[in-house]
Amino acid sequence: MFMETMLLTFKVALIVTTILFFIGIPIALWISSTKSKLKPVIETIVSMPLVLPPSVIGFYLLVFLGPTSAIGSFVEKWFDLRLVLSFEGILIGSIIFSFPFMIHPIQMGLQSLPKSLAEASFTLGKSRLQTLLHVQLPNIKNSLLTGIVLTFAHTVGEFGVVLMIGGNIPGETRLASIAIYDEVEALNYDLANQYALTLFAISFSILFLVYIINGKFNGALK
Amino acid sequence: MIDIDIKKRYKNINFHFKTKIAINSLSAIFGESGAGKTTFLRLLCGLETPDSGYIKVENEIWFDNKTNLPVQNRDIGFVFQDYALFPNMTVIENLRFAQTASDENFLKELLEIVGLTKHTDKYPALLSGGEKQRVALARAVAKKPKLLLLDEALSALDNKMRVQIQNDIQIIHKRLNLTTLMISHDIAEVYKLSSNVIIVENEKIKKSGPPDILFENTKLSGKFKFSAKIIKIEPADTIFIITLLIGNNLTKVVATQEEIQKMNIGDNVLVASKAFNPIIIT
Numbered sequence: 001m002f003m004e005t006m007l008l009t010f011k012v013a014l015i016v017t018t019i020l021f022f023i024g025i026p027i028a029l030w031i032s033s034t035k036s037k038l039k040p041v042i043e044t045i046v047s048m049p050l051v052l053p054p055s056v057i058g059f060y061l062l063v064f065l066g067p068t069s070a071i072g073s074f075v076e077k078w079f080d081l082r083l084v085l086s087f088e089g090i091l092i093g094s095i096i097f098s099f100p101f102m103i104h105p106i107q108m109g110l111q112s113l114p115k116s117l118a119e120a121s122f123t124l125g126k127s128r129l130q131t132l133l134h135v136q137l138p139n140i141k142n143s144l145l146t147g148i149v150l151t152f153a154h155t156v157g158e159f160g161v162v163l164m165i166g167g168n169i170p171g172e173t174r175l176a177s178i179a180i181y182d183e184v185e186a187l188n189y190d191l192a193n194q195y196a197l198t199l200f201a202i203s204f205s206i207l208f209l210v211y212i213i214n215g216k217f218n219g220a221l222k
Numbered sequence: 223m224i225d226i227d228i229k230k231r232y233k234n235i236n237f238h239f240k241t242k243i244a245i246n247s248l249s250a251i252f253g254e255s256g257a258g259k260t261t262f263l264r265l266l267c268g269l270e271t272p273d274s275g276y277i278k279v280e281n282e283i284w285f286d287n288k289t290n291l292p293v294q295n296r297d298i299g300f301v302f303q304d305y306a307l308f309p310n311m312t313v314i315e316n317l318r319f320a321q322t323a324s325d326e327n328f329l330k331e332l333l334e335i336v337g338l339t340k341h342t343d344k345y346p347a348l349l350s351g352g353e354k355q356r357v358a359l360a361r362a363v364a365k366k367p368k369l370l371l372l373d374e375a376l377s378a379l380d381n382k383m384r385v386q387i388q389n390d391i392q393i394i395h396k397r398l399n400l401t402t403l404m405i406s407h408d409i410a411e412v413y414k415l416s417s418n419v420i421i422v423e424n425e426k427i428k429k430s431g432p433p434d435i436l437f438e439n440t441k442l443s444g445k446f447k448f449s450a451k452i453i454k455i456e457p458a459d460t461i462f463i464i465t466l467l468i469g470n471n472l473t474k475v476v477a478t479q480e481e482i483q484k485m486n487i488g489d490n491v492l493v494a495s496k497a498f499n500p501i502i503i504t
Contacts (some may be wrong), residue, residue, distance in 0.1 A: 116306035121267055122293045123300040124320040127366065134319065138310040 013155040016094045020102040028106035031104040049097045058164020088168035090173050097161045101150040109143025142214040148208045228275035229337040237425045248402040253422035266295035299362030301372040305354045307346035313344040320364035326390045332360040336390050352383035362378050372404035432484045446495045
Protein backbone atom coordinates (compact mmCIF):
# COMPACT_ATOMS: atom_id res chain seq x y z
CA MET A 1 0.00 0.00 0.00
CA PHE A 2 2.61 2.49 1.08
CA MET A 3 4.95 1.79 -1.84
CA GLU A 4 2.09 1.70 -4.32
CA THR A 5 0.88 5.13 -3.21
CA MET A 6 4.36 6.65 -3.18
CA LEU A 7 5.16 5.28 -6.65
CA LEU A 8 1.86 6.57 -8.01
CA THR A 9 2.58 9.98 -6.50
CA PHE A 10 5.95 10.21 -8.22
CA LYS A 11 4.62 8.81 -11.47
CA VAL A 12 2.02 11.58 -11.58
CA ALA A 13 4.59 14.21 -10.66
CA LEU A 14 7.01 13.00 -13.32
CA ILE A 15 4.44 12.91 -16.12
CA VAL A 16 2.97 16.29 -15.14
CA THR A 17 6.45 17.88 -15.00
CA THR A 18 7.46 16.47 -18.38
CA ILE A 19 4.28 17.60 -20.10
CA LEU A 20 4.37 21.04 -18.48
CA PHE A 21 8.04 21.49 -19.43
CA PHE A 22 7.26 21.16 -23.11
CA ILE A 23 4.04 23.18 -22.97
CA GLY A 24 5.55 25.75 -20.62
CA ILE A 25 8.54 26.81 -22.75
CA PRO A 26 6.57 28.03 -25.79
CA ILE A 27 3.99 29.78 -23.60
CA ALA A 28 6.69 31.45 -21.48
CA LEU A 29 8.50 32.50 -24.65
CA TRP A 30 5.32 33.98 -26.07
CA ILE A 31 4.51 35.89 -22.88
CA SER A 32 8.06 37.17 -22.49
CA SER A 33 8.38 38.48 -26.02
CA THR A 34 4.90 39.51 -27.12
CA LYS A 35 3.57 43.03 -27.48
CA SER A 36 0.03 41.70 -27.92
CA LYS A 37 -2.86 43.16 -25.99
CA LEU A 38 -3.82 39.61 -25.00
CA LYS A 39 -0.71 39.35 -22.84
CA PRO A 40 -2.31 40.42 -19.52
CA VAL A 41 -5.23 38.08 -20.17
CA ILE A 42 -2.97 35.09 -20.73
CA GLU A 43 -0.77 36.07 -17.78
CA THR A 44 -3.83 36.23 -15.55
CA ILE A 45 -5.07 32.82 -16.68
CA VAL A 46 -1.61 31.31 -16.11
CA SER A 47 -1.43 32.79 -12.61
CA MET A 48 -4.98 31.92 -11.52
CA PRO A 49 -4.06 28.58 -9.90
CA LEU A 50 -1.81 30.53 -7.51
CA VAL A 51 -4.73 32.33 -5.90
CA LEU A 52 -7.75 30.12 -6.56
CA PRO A 53 -8.62 27.54 -3.91
CA PRO A 54 -7.78 24.12 -5.32
CA SER A 55 -11.34 23.05 -4.62
CA VAL A 56 -12.60 25.68 -7.06
CA ILE A 57 -10.41 24.33 -9.84
CA GLY A 58 -11.35 20.80 -8.89
CA PHE A 59 -15.04 21.66 -8.91
CA TYR A 60 -14.96 23.20 -12.39
CA LEU A 61 -12.88 20.36 -13.73
CA LEU A 62 -15.51 17.96 -12.40
CA VAL A 63 -18.22 19.97 -14.07
CA PHE A 64 -16.47 20.36 -17.41
CA LEU A 65 -14.78 16.97 -17.66
CA GLY A 66 -17.48 14.82 -16.09
CA PRO A 67 -19.12 12.06 -18.17
CA THR A 68 -22.25 14.17 -18.73
CA SER A 69 -20.32 17.21 -19.96
CA ALA A 70 -19.57 17.84 -23.64
CA ILE A 71 -15.83 17.26 -23.31
CA GLY A 72 -16.20 14.34 -20.93
CA SER A 73 -18.72 12.48 -23.07
CA PHE A 74 -16.74 13.15 -26.24
CA VAL A 75 -13.52 11.75 -24.78
CA GLU A 76 -15.34 8.80 -23.28
CA LYS A 77 -17.06 7.99 -26.56
CA TRP A 78 -14.05 8.33 -28.86
CA PHE A 79 -11.11 7.41 -26.67
CA ASP A 80 -12.83 5.21 -24.11
CA LEU A 81 -11.33 7.41 -21.44
CA ARG A 82 -12.96 8.70 -18.32
CA LEU A 83 -11.57 12.02 -17.13
CA VAL A 84 -12.94 12.10 -13.60
CA LEU A 85 -12.18 9.70 -10.78
CA SER A 86 -9.32 8.35 -12.90
CA PHE A 87 -5.57 8.54 -13.30
CA GLU A 88 -5.93 10.64 -16.49
CA GLY A 89 -8.21 12.99 -14.59
CA ILE A 90 -5.69 13.74 -11.87
CA LEU A 91 -3.03 14.29 -14.55
CA ILE A 92 -5.16 16.96 -16.20
CA GLY A 93 -6.02 18.53 -12.86
CA SER A 94 -2.39 18.56 -11.77
CA ILE A 95 -1.20 20.05 -15.05
CA ILE A 96 -3.64 22.93 -14.74
CA PHE A 97 -2.93 23.44 -11.07
CA SER A 98 0.86 23.48 -11.51
CA PHE A 99 0.84 25.69 -14.61
CA PRO A 100 2.29 28.86 -13.01
CA PHE A 101 5.02 26.93 -11.23
CA MET A 102 6.56 25.93 -14.56
CA ILE A 103 5.77 29.03 -16.58
CA HIS A 104 6.73 31.79 -14.16
CA PRO A 105 10.38 30.79 -13.62
CA ILE A 106 10.94 30.21 -17.34
CA GLN A 107 9.21 33.49 -18.21
CA MET A 108 11.32 35.37 -15.65
CA GLY A 109 14.48 33.73 -16.96
CA LEU A 110 13.72 34.68 -20.55
CA GLN A 111 12.84 38.23 -19.55
CA SER A 112 16.08 38.62 -17.65
CA LEU A 113 18.14 37.91 -20.77
CA PRO A 114 19.13 41.05 -22.67
CA LYS A 115 16.93 41.45 -25.74
CA SER A 116 20.00 41.90 -27.84
CA LEU A 117 21.01 38.23 -27.36
CA ALA A 118 18.07 36.92 -29.35
CA GLU A 119 18.38 39.81 -31.81
CA ALA A 120 22.06 39.06 -32.34
CA SER A 121 21.14 35.48 -33.11
CA PHE A 122 18.53 36.65 -35.64
CA THR A 123 21.06 38.91 -37.36
CA LEU A 124 23.32 35.88 -37.65
CA GLY A 125 20.61 34.20 -39.70
CA LYS A 126 19.26 31.90 -36.99
CA SER A 127 15.57 31.06 -36.78
CA ARG A 128 13.44 31.53 -33.67
CA LEU A 129 13.73 27.82 -32.83
CA GLN A 130 17.52 27.75 -33.29
CA THR A 131 17.77 30.88 -31.15
CA LEU A 132 15.61 29.30 -28.44
CA LEU A 133 17.56 26.03 -28.38
CA HIS A 134 21.10 27.36 -28.72
CA VAL A 135 21.00 30.82 -27.17
CA GLN A 136 18.03 31.40 -24.88
CA LEU A 137 17.48 28.08 -23.09
CA PRO A 138 21.17 27.35 -22.39
CA ASN A 139 21.43 30.74 -20.68
CA ILE A 140 18.48 30.21 -18.36
CA LYS A 141 19.41 26.75 -17.08
CA ASN A 142 18.74 27.73 -13.49
CA SER A 143 15.25 29.02 -14.36
CA LEU A 144 14.49 25.76 -16.18
CA LEU A 145 15.68 23.76 -13.22
CA THR A 146 13.64 25.90 -10.82
CA GLY A 147 10.55 25.41 -12.99
CA ILE A 148 11.02 21.65 -13.16
CA VAL A 149 11.62 21.25 -9.46
CA LEU A 150 8.83 23.56 -8.29
CA THR A 151 6.38 21.80 -10.59
CA PHE A 152 7.48 18.39 -9.43
CA ALA A 153 7.40 19.29 -5.76
CA HIS A 154 4.11 21.12 -6.09
CA THR A 155 2.48 18.16 -7.85
CA VAL A 156 3.73 15.80 -5.16
CA GLY A 157 2.27 18.08 -2.52
CA GLU A 158 -1.11 18.91 -3.98
CA PHE A 159 -4.28 17.82 -2.31
CA GLY A 160 -7.47 19.65 -3.10
CA VAL A 161 -7.64 19.34 -6.87
CA VAL A 162 -6.70 15.68 -6.83
CA LEU A 163 -9.23 14.88 -4.15
CA MET A 164 -11.99 16.68 -6.01
CA ILE A 165 -11.38 15.21 -9.42
CA GLY A 166 -9.70 11.94 -8.58
CA GLY A 167 -11.32 10.85 -5.39
CA ASN A 168 -9.40 8.33 -3.37
CA ILE A 169 -8.99 5.14 -5.38
CA PRO A 170 -6.00 3.10 -4.18
CA GLY A 171 -3.42 2.58 -6.96
CA GLU A 172 -5.34 4.84 -9.31
CA THR A 173 -5.89 8.25 -7.80
CA ARG A 174 -4.78 7.99 -4.20
CA LEU A 175 -1.68 10.14 -3.90
CA ALA A 176 0.50 10.49 -0.83
CA SER A 177 -1.02 13.73 0.42
CA ILE A 178 -4.49 12.21 0.28
CA ALA A 179 -3.27 9.06 1.94
CA ILE A 180 -2.06 11.14 4.89
CA TYR A 181 -5.49 12.69 5.33
CA ASP A 182 -7.09 9.27 4.99
CA GLU A 183 -4.85 7.59 7.56
CA VAL A 184 -5.35 10.41 10.05
CA GLU A 185 -9.10 10.07 9.71
CA ALA A 186 -8.74 6.34 10.41
CA LEU A 187 -6.48 7.22 13.36
CA ASN A 188 -3.52 5.37 11.80
CA TYR A 189 -1.01 7.94 12.99
CA ASP A 190 1.99 5.70 12.37
CA LEU A 191 1.23 5.24 8.69
CA ALA A 192 0.32 8.92 8.32
CA ASN A 193 3.64 9.78 9.85
CA GLN A 194 5.44 7.46 7.45
CA TYR A 195 3.90 9.25 4.46
CA ALA A 196 4.45 12.68 5.93
CA LEU A 197 8.05 12.08 6.85
CA THR A 198 8.84 10.62 3.44
CA LEU A 199 7.31 13.62 1.66
CA PHE A 200 9.13 15.98 3.99
CA ALA A 201 12.50 14.32 3.44
CA ILE A 202 12.10 14.14 -0.33
CA SER A 203 10.94 17.75 -0.66
CA PHE A 204 13.82 18.93 1.46
CA SER A 205 16.39 16.97 -0.54
CA ILE A 206 15.07 18.17 -3.89
CA LEU A 207 15.04 21.84 -2.93
CA PHE A 208 18.43 21.55 -1.28
CA LEU A 209 19.89 20.07 -4.45
CA VAL A 210 18.38 22.84 -6.56
CA TYR A 211 19.92 25.58 -4.49
CA ILE A 212 23.32 23.92 -4.71
CA ILE A 213 23.09 23.45 -8.48
CA ASN A 214 21.73 26.94 -9.10
CA GLY A 215 24.59 28.37 -7.09
CA LYS A 216 26.99 26.56 -9.43
CA PHE A 217 25.20 27.82 -12.58
CA ASN A 218 25.31 31.37 -11.33
CA GLY A 219 28.95 31.04 -10.39
CA ALA A 220 29.80 29.75 -13.86
CA LEU A 221 28.17 32.67 -15.60
CA LYS A 222 29.79 35.36 -13.50
CA MET B 223 24.07 51.26 -54.29
CA ILE B 224 21.89 51.03 -51.21
CA ASP B 225 18.80 53.11 -51.70
CA ILE B 226 16.68 53.85 -48.64
CA ASP B 227 13.52 55.85 -48.14
CA ILE B 228 11.59 54.66 -45.10
CA LYS B 229 9.10 56.07 -42.64
CA LYS B 230 8.19 54.81 -39.22
CA ARG B 231 5.89 56.19 -36.58
CA TYR B 232 6.64 55.17 -33.03
CA LYS B 233 4.89 56.68 -30.02
CA ASN B 234 4.09 59.98 -31.75
CA ILE B 235 7.58 60.30 -33.18
CA ASN B 236 7.84 60.28 -36.95
CA PHE B 237 11.06 58.86 -38.28
CA HIS B 238 11.98 59.47 -41.89
CA PHE B 239 15.23 58.19 -43.33
CA LYS B 240 16.12 58.83 -46.94
CA THR B 241 19.61 58.40 -48.30
CA LYS B 242 21.80 56.60 -50.83
CA ILE B 243 24.90 54.74 -49.78
CA ALA B 244 27.59 53.54 -52.18
CA ILE B 245 28.58 49.88 -52.05
CA ASN B 246 31.95 49.28 -50.33
CA SER B 247 31.85 52.67 -48.64
CA LEU B 248 32.32 53.20 -44.93
CA SER B 249 29.66 55.56 -43.67
CA ALA B 250 29.49 57.19 -40.29
CA ILE B 251 26.08 57.99 -38.85
CA PHE B 252 26.52 61.12 -36.85
CA GLY B 253 24.11 62.93 -34.57
CA GLU B 254 23.07 63.66 -31.02
CA SER B 255 21.82 60.88 -28.82
CA GLY B 256 18.10 60.38 -29.23
CA ALA B 257 18.20 61.67 -32.79
CA GLY B 258 17.25 58.28 -34.21
CA LYS B 259 20.56 56.77 -35.30
CA THR B 260 19.97 53.37 -33.72
CA THR B 261 16.41 53.27 -35.03
CA PHE B 262 17.80 53.87 -38.52
CA LEU B 263 20.14 50.87 -38.23
CA ARG B 264 17.43 48.65 -36.75
CA LEU B 265 15.02 49.52 -39.55
CA LEU B 266 17.70 48.91 -42.14
CA CYS B 267 18.60 45.45 -40.88
CA GLY B 268 15.04 44.30 -40.25
CA LEU B 269 14.92 44.24 -36.45
CA GLU B 270 12.17 46.87 -36.81
CA THR B 271 9.67 47.12 -39.62
CA PRO B 272 9.09 50.46 -41.36
CA ASP B 273 5.51 51.64 -41.89
CA SER B 274 6.15 52.58 -45.49
CA GLY B 275 8.87 53.18 -48.06
CA TYR B 276 11.55 50.96 -49.52
CA ILE B 277 15.02 49.55 -48.90
CA LYS B 278 16.95 48.41 -51.96
CA VAL B 279 20.39 46.87 -51.66
CA GLU B 280 21.95 46.64 -55.09
CA ASN B 281 19.32 44.78 -57.08
CA GLU B 282 17.65 43.13 -54.12
CA ILE B 283 14.55 44.55 -52.49
CA TRP B 284 14.71 44.19 -48.71
CA PHE B 285 11.58 46.15 -48.01
CA ASP B 286 8.76 47.74 -49.96
CA ASN B 287 4.97 47.63 -49.84
CA LYS B 288 5.03 43.98 -50.98
CA THR B 289 8.27 42.60 -49.59
CA ASN B 290 9.62 42.47 -46.06
CA LEU B 291 12.69 40.29 -45.97
CA PRO B 292 13.12 38.86 -42.45
CA VAL B 293 16.25 39.94 -40.61
CA GLN B 294 17.61 36.38 -40.96
CA ASN B 295 17.62 36.67 -44.76
CA ARG B 296 19.23 40.09 -44.98
CA ASP B 297 22.91 39.72 -45.62
CA ILE B 298 24.13 41.74 -42.63
CA GLY B 299 26.41 41.67 -39.62
CA PHE B 300 25.31 43.71 -36.62
CA VAL B 301 27.51 44.81 -33.73
CA PHE B 302 25.36 45.68 -30.73
CA GLN B 303 26.15 48.41 -28.28
CA ASP B 304 26.16 45.91 -25.41
CA TYR B 305 28.13 43.36 -27.51
CA ALA B 306 25.41 40.68 -27.10
CA LEU B 307 27.90 37.82 -26.92
CA PHE B 308 26.34 34.49 -26.04
CA PRO B 309 27.44 33.76 -22.45
CA ASN B 310 27.06 29.99 -22.89
CA MET B 311 29.58 29.84 -25.73
CA THR B 312 33.33 30.44 -25.80
CA VAL B 313 34.85 33.00 -28.15
CA ILE B 314 35.37 30.47 -30.92
CA GLU B 315 31.92 28.95 -30.37
CA ASN B 316 30.36 32.39 -30.69
CA LEU B 317 32.08 32.77 -34.06
CA ARG B 318 31.22 29.25 -35.21
CA PHE B 319 27.56 29.78 -34.34
CA ALA B 320 27.56 32.73 -36.74
CA GLN B 321 28.78 30.74 -39.71
CA THR B 322 26.42 29.04 -42.11
CA ALA B 323 29.18 27.08 -43.83
CA SER B 324 32.05 26.11 -41.57
CA ASP B 325 35.32 27.83 -42.49
CA GLU B 326 37.83 27.41 -39.66
CA ASN B 327 40.66 29.06 -41.59
CA PHE B 328 38.65 32.23 -42.00
CA LEU B 329 37.78 32.26 -38.29
CA LYS B 330 41.47 31.90 -37.51
CA GLU B 331 42.27 34.82 -39.76
CA LEU B 332 39.55 36.93 -38.12
CA LEU B 333 40.85 36.15 -34.64
CA GLU B 334 44.33 37.18 -35.77
CA ILE B 335 43.04 40.48 -37.16
CA VAL B 336 41.32 41.35 -33.89
CA GLY B 337 44.20 39.95 -31.84
CA LEU B 338 42.26 37.33 -29.91
CA THR B 339 44.03 34.10 -30.85
CA LYS B 340 45.00 33.63 -27.20
CA HIS B 341 41.43 33.87 -25.97
CA THR B 342 39.61 31.47 -28.33
CA ASP B 343 38.45 29.13 -25.58
CA LYS B 344 37.47 31.72 -23.00
CA TYR B 345 33.90 32.51 -22.09
CA PRO B 346 32.77 36.12 -22.68
CA ALA B 347 32.41 36.74 -18.94
CA LEU B 348 36.19 36.52 -18.60
CA LEU B 349 36.97 39.11 -21.29
CA SER B 350 37.49 42.85 -20.91
CA GLY B 351 35.15 45.34 -22.57
CA GLY B 352 37.52 45.91 -25.47
CA GLU B 353 38.02 42.20 -26.03
CA LYS B 354 34.28 41.59 -25.98
CA GLN B 355 33.83 44.31 -28.55
CA ARG B 356 36.36 42.67 -30.84
CA VAL B 357 34.71 39.28 -30.50
CA ALA B 358 31.41 40.95 -31.36
CA LEU B 359 33.04 42.53 -34.41
CA ALA B 360 34.58 39.24 -35.54
CA ARG B 361 31.32 37.40 -34.96
CA ALA B 362 29.34 39.94 -36.98
CA VAL B 363 31.50 39.31 -40.04
CA ALA B 364 32.07 35.57 -39.57
CA LYS B 365 29.48 34.70 -42.20
CA LYS B 366 30.98 37.25 -44.61
CA PRO B 367 27.99 39.57 -44.86
CA LYS B 368 27.52 42.26 -47.45
CA LEU B 369 26.67 44.93 -44.91
CA LEU B 370 28.26 45.60 -41.54
CA LEU B 371 26.30 47.73 -39.07
CA LEU B 372 27.86 49.00 -35.86
CA ASP B 373 25.62 50.51 -33.19
CA GLU B 374 27.78 52.86 -31.08
CA ALA B 375 30.30 50.09 -30.95
CA LEU B 376 33.10 52.20 -29.54
CA SER B 377 31.40 54.62 -27.18
CA ALA B 378 32.03 52.65 -24.00
CA LEU B 379 35.75 52.13 -24.56
CA ASP B 380 38.80 54.09 -23.48
CA ASN B 381 40.85 55.97 -26.05
CA LYS B 382 43.57 53.41 -26.61
CA MET B 383 41.14 50.55 -27.12
CA ARG B 384 39.07 52.75 -29.40
CA VAL B 385 41.97 53.45 -31.72
CA GLN B 386 42.81 49.74 -31.90
CA ILE B 387 39.27 48.74 -32.76
CA GLN B 388 39.01 51.57 -35.28
CA ASN B 389 41.99 49.97 -37.01
CA ASP B 390 40.37 46.53 -36.81
CA ILE B 391 37.22 47.90 -38.40
CA GLN B 392 39.24 49.47 -41.19
CA ILE B 393 41.15 46.25 -41.91
CA ILE B 394 38.03 44.08 -41.85
CA HIS B 395 36.09 46.57 -43.97
CA LYS B 396 38.73 46.38 -46.69
CA ARG B 397 39.54 42.69 -46.39
CA LEU B 398 35.90 41.63 -46.83
CA ASN B 399 34.84 44.36 -49.27
CA LEU B 400 32.11 45.34 -46.86
CA THR B 401 29.70 48.19 -46.96
CA THR B 402 29.93 49.49 -43.41
CA LEU B 403 27.67 51.81 -41.47
CA MET B 404 28.77 52.87 -38.03
CA ILE B 405 27.23 55.17 -35.50
CA SER B 406 29.76 57.59 -34.09
CA HIS B 407 29.75 60.66 -31.85
CA ASP B 408 33.35 61.49 -32.43
CA ILE B 409 34.33 63.83 -35.27
CA ALA B 410 37.93 62.60 -35.21
CA GLU B 411 36.70 59.05 -35.61
CA VAL B 412 34.42 60.07 -38.45
CA TYR B 413 37.31 61.77 -40.24
CA LYS B 414 39.64 58.88 -39.71
CA LEU B 415 37.39 56.07 -40.85
CA SER B 416 34.61 57.18 -43.06
CA SER B 417 34.25 58.25 -46.65
CA ASN B 418 30.64 59.22 -46.16
CA VAL B 419 28.81 60.86 -43.27
CA ILE B 420 25.09 60.63 -42.66
CA ILE B 421 23.92 63.34 -40.30
CA VAL B 422 20.80 62.41 -38.36
CA GLU B 423 18.86 65.17 -36.68
CA ASN B 424 15.36 65.14 -35.18
CA GLU B 425 14.50 61.64 -36.44
CA LYS B 426 15.50 62.49 -40.02
CA ILE B 427 18.55 62.30 -42.21
CA LYS B 428 19.50 65.92 -42.55
CA LYS B 429 22.29 65.52 -45.06
CA SER B 430 25.02 63.18 -46.17
CA GLY B 431 28.30 63.40 -48.02
CA PRO B 432 32.07 63.22 -47.57
CA PRO B 433 33.11 64.34 -44.06
CA ASP B 434 35.47 67.15 -45.08
CA ILE B 435 32.83 68.89 -47.17
CA LEU B 436 30.04 68.29 -44.69
CA PHE B 437 31.86 69.39 -41.58
CA GLU B 438 33.82 72.24 -43.11
CA ASN B 439 30.70 74.23 -43.73
CA THR B 440 29.22 73.68 -40.33
CA LYS B 441 31.29 72.36 -37.52
CA LEU B 442 34.69 73.46 -38.69
CA SER B 443 35.51 76.91 -39.95
CA GLY B 444 38.71 78.91 -39.97
CA LYS B 445 38.73 79.03 -36.23
CA PHE B 446 39.35 76.40 -33.62
CA LYS B 447 36.32 75.24 -31.72
CA PHE B 448 36.07 72.64 -29.00
CA SER B 449 33.41 71.57 -26.63
CA ALA B 450 34.77 71.52 -23.10
CA LYS B 451 33.74 71.05 -19.52
CA ILE B 452 34.62 73.49 -16.74
CA ILE B 453 36.62 71.72 -14.07
CA LYS B 454 37.90 74.55 -11.90
CA ILE B 455 37.58 78.32 -11.58
CA GLU B 456 40.30 79.98 -9.52
CA PRO B 457 41.19 83.65 -9.00
CA ALA B 458 44.67 84.88 -9.91
CA ASP B 459 45.27 88.56 -9.13
CA THR B 460 42.59 90.51 -10.99
CA ILE B 461 41.61 87.75 -13.42
CA PHE B 462 40.43 84.18 -13.15
CA ILE B 463 41.98 80.99 -14.45
CA ILE B 464 39.56 78.40 -15.71
CA THR B 465 40.58 74.78 -16.06
CA LEU B 466 38.80 73.04 -18.91
CA LEU B 467 38.57 69.44 -19.95
CA ILE B 468 38.71 69.07 -23.73
CA GLY B 469 38.54 65.46 -24.73
CA ASN B 470 41.07 63.93 -22.36
CA ASN B 471 43.25 67.00 -22.02
CA LEU B 472 43.19 69.68 -19.39
CA THR B 473 43.66 73.22 -20.61
CA LYS B 474 43.81 76.53 -18.80
CA VAL B 475 42.09 79.62 -20.11
CA VAL B 476 41.95 83.14 -18.71
CA ALA B 477 38.64 84.87 -17.98
CA THR B 478 37.54 88.18 -16.48
CA GLN B 479 35.35 88.74 -13.45
CA GLU B 480 32.49 89.63 -15.74
CA GLU B 481 32.86 86.46 -17.82
CA ILE B 482 32.88 84.08 -14.90
CA GLN B 483 29.51 85.32 -13.71
CA LYS B 484 27.85 83.00 -16.20
CA MET B 485 30.09 80.01 -15.57
CA ASN B 486 29.67 77.15 -13.17
CA ILE B 487 31.87 74.18 -12.47
CA GLY B 488 30.60 71.22 -14.47
CA ASP B 489 29.11 73.35 -17.26
CA ASN B 490 29.62 72.22 -20.83
CA VAL B 491 30.90 75.13 -22.87
CA LEU B 492 32.33 75.90 -26.27
CA VAL B 493 35.93 77.11 -26.47
CA ALA B 494 36.77 78.95 -29.66
CA SER B 495 39.87 80.70 -30.80
CA LYS B 496 40.46 82.97 -33.76
CA ALA B 497 43.44 84.42 -35.57
CA PHE B 498 46.32 82.40 -34.33
CA ASN B 499 48.68 80.07 -36.04
CA PRO B 500 48.55 76.52 -34.72
CA ILE B 501 51.51 74.22 -34.93
CA ILE B 502 50.76 70.60 -35.73
CA ILE B 503 53.12 68.23 -33.96
CA THR B 504 53.43 64.81 -35.54
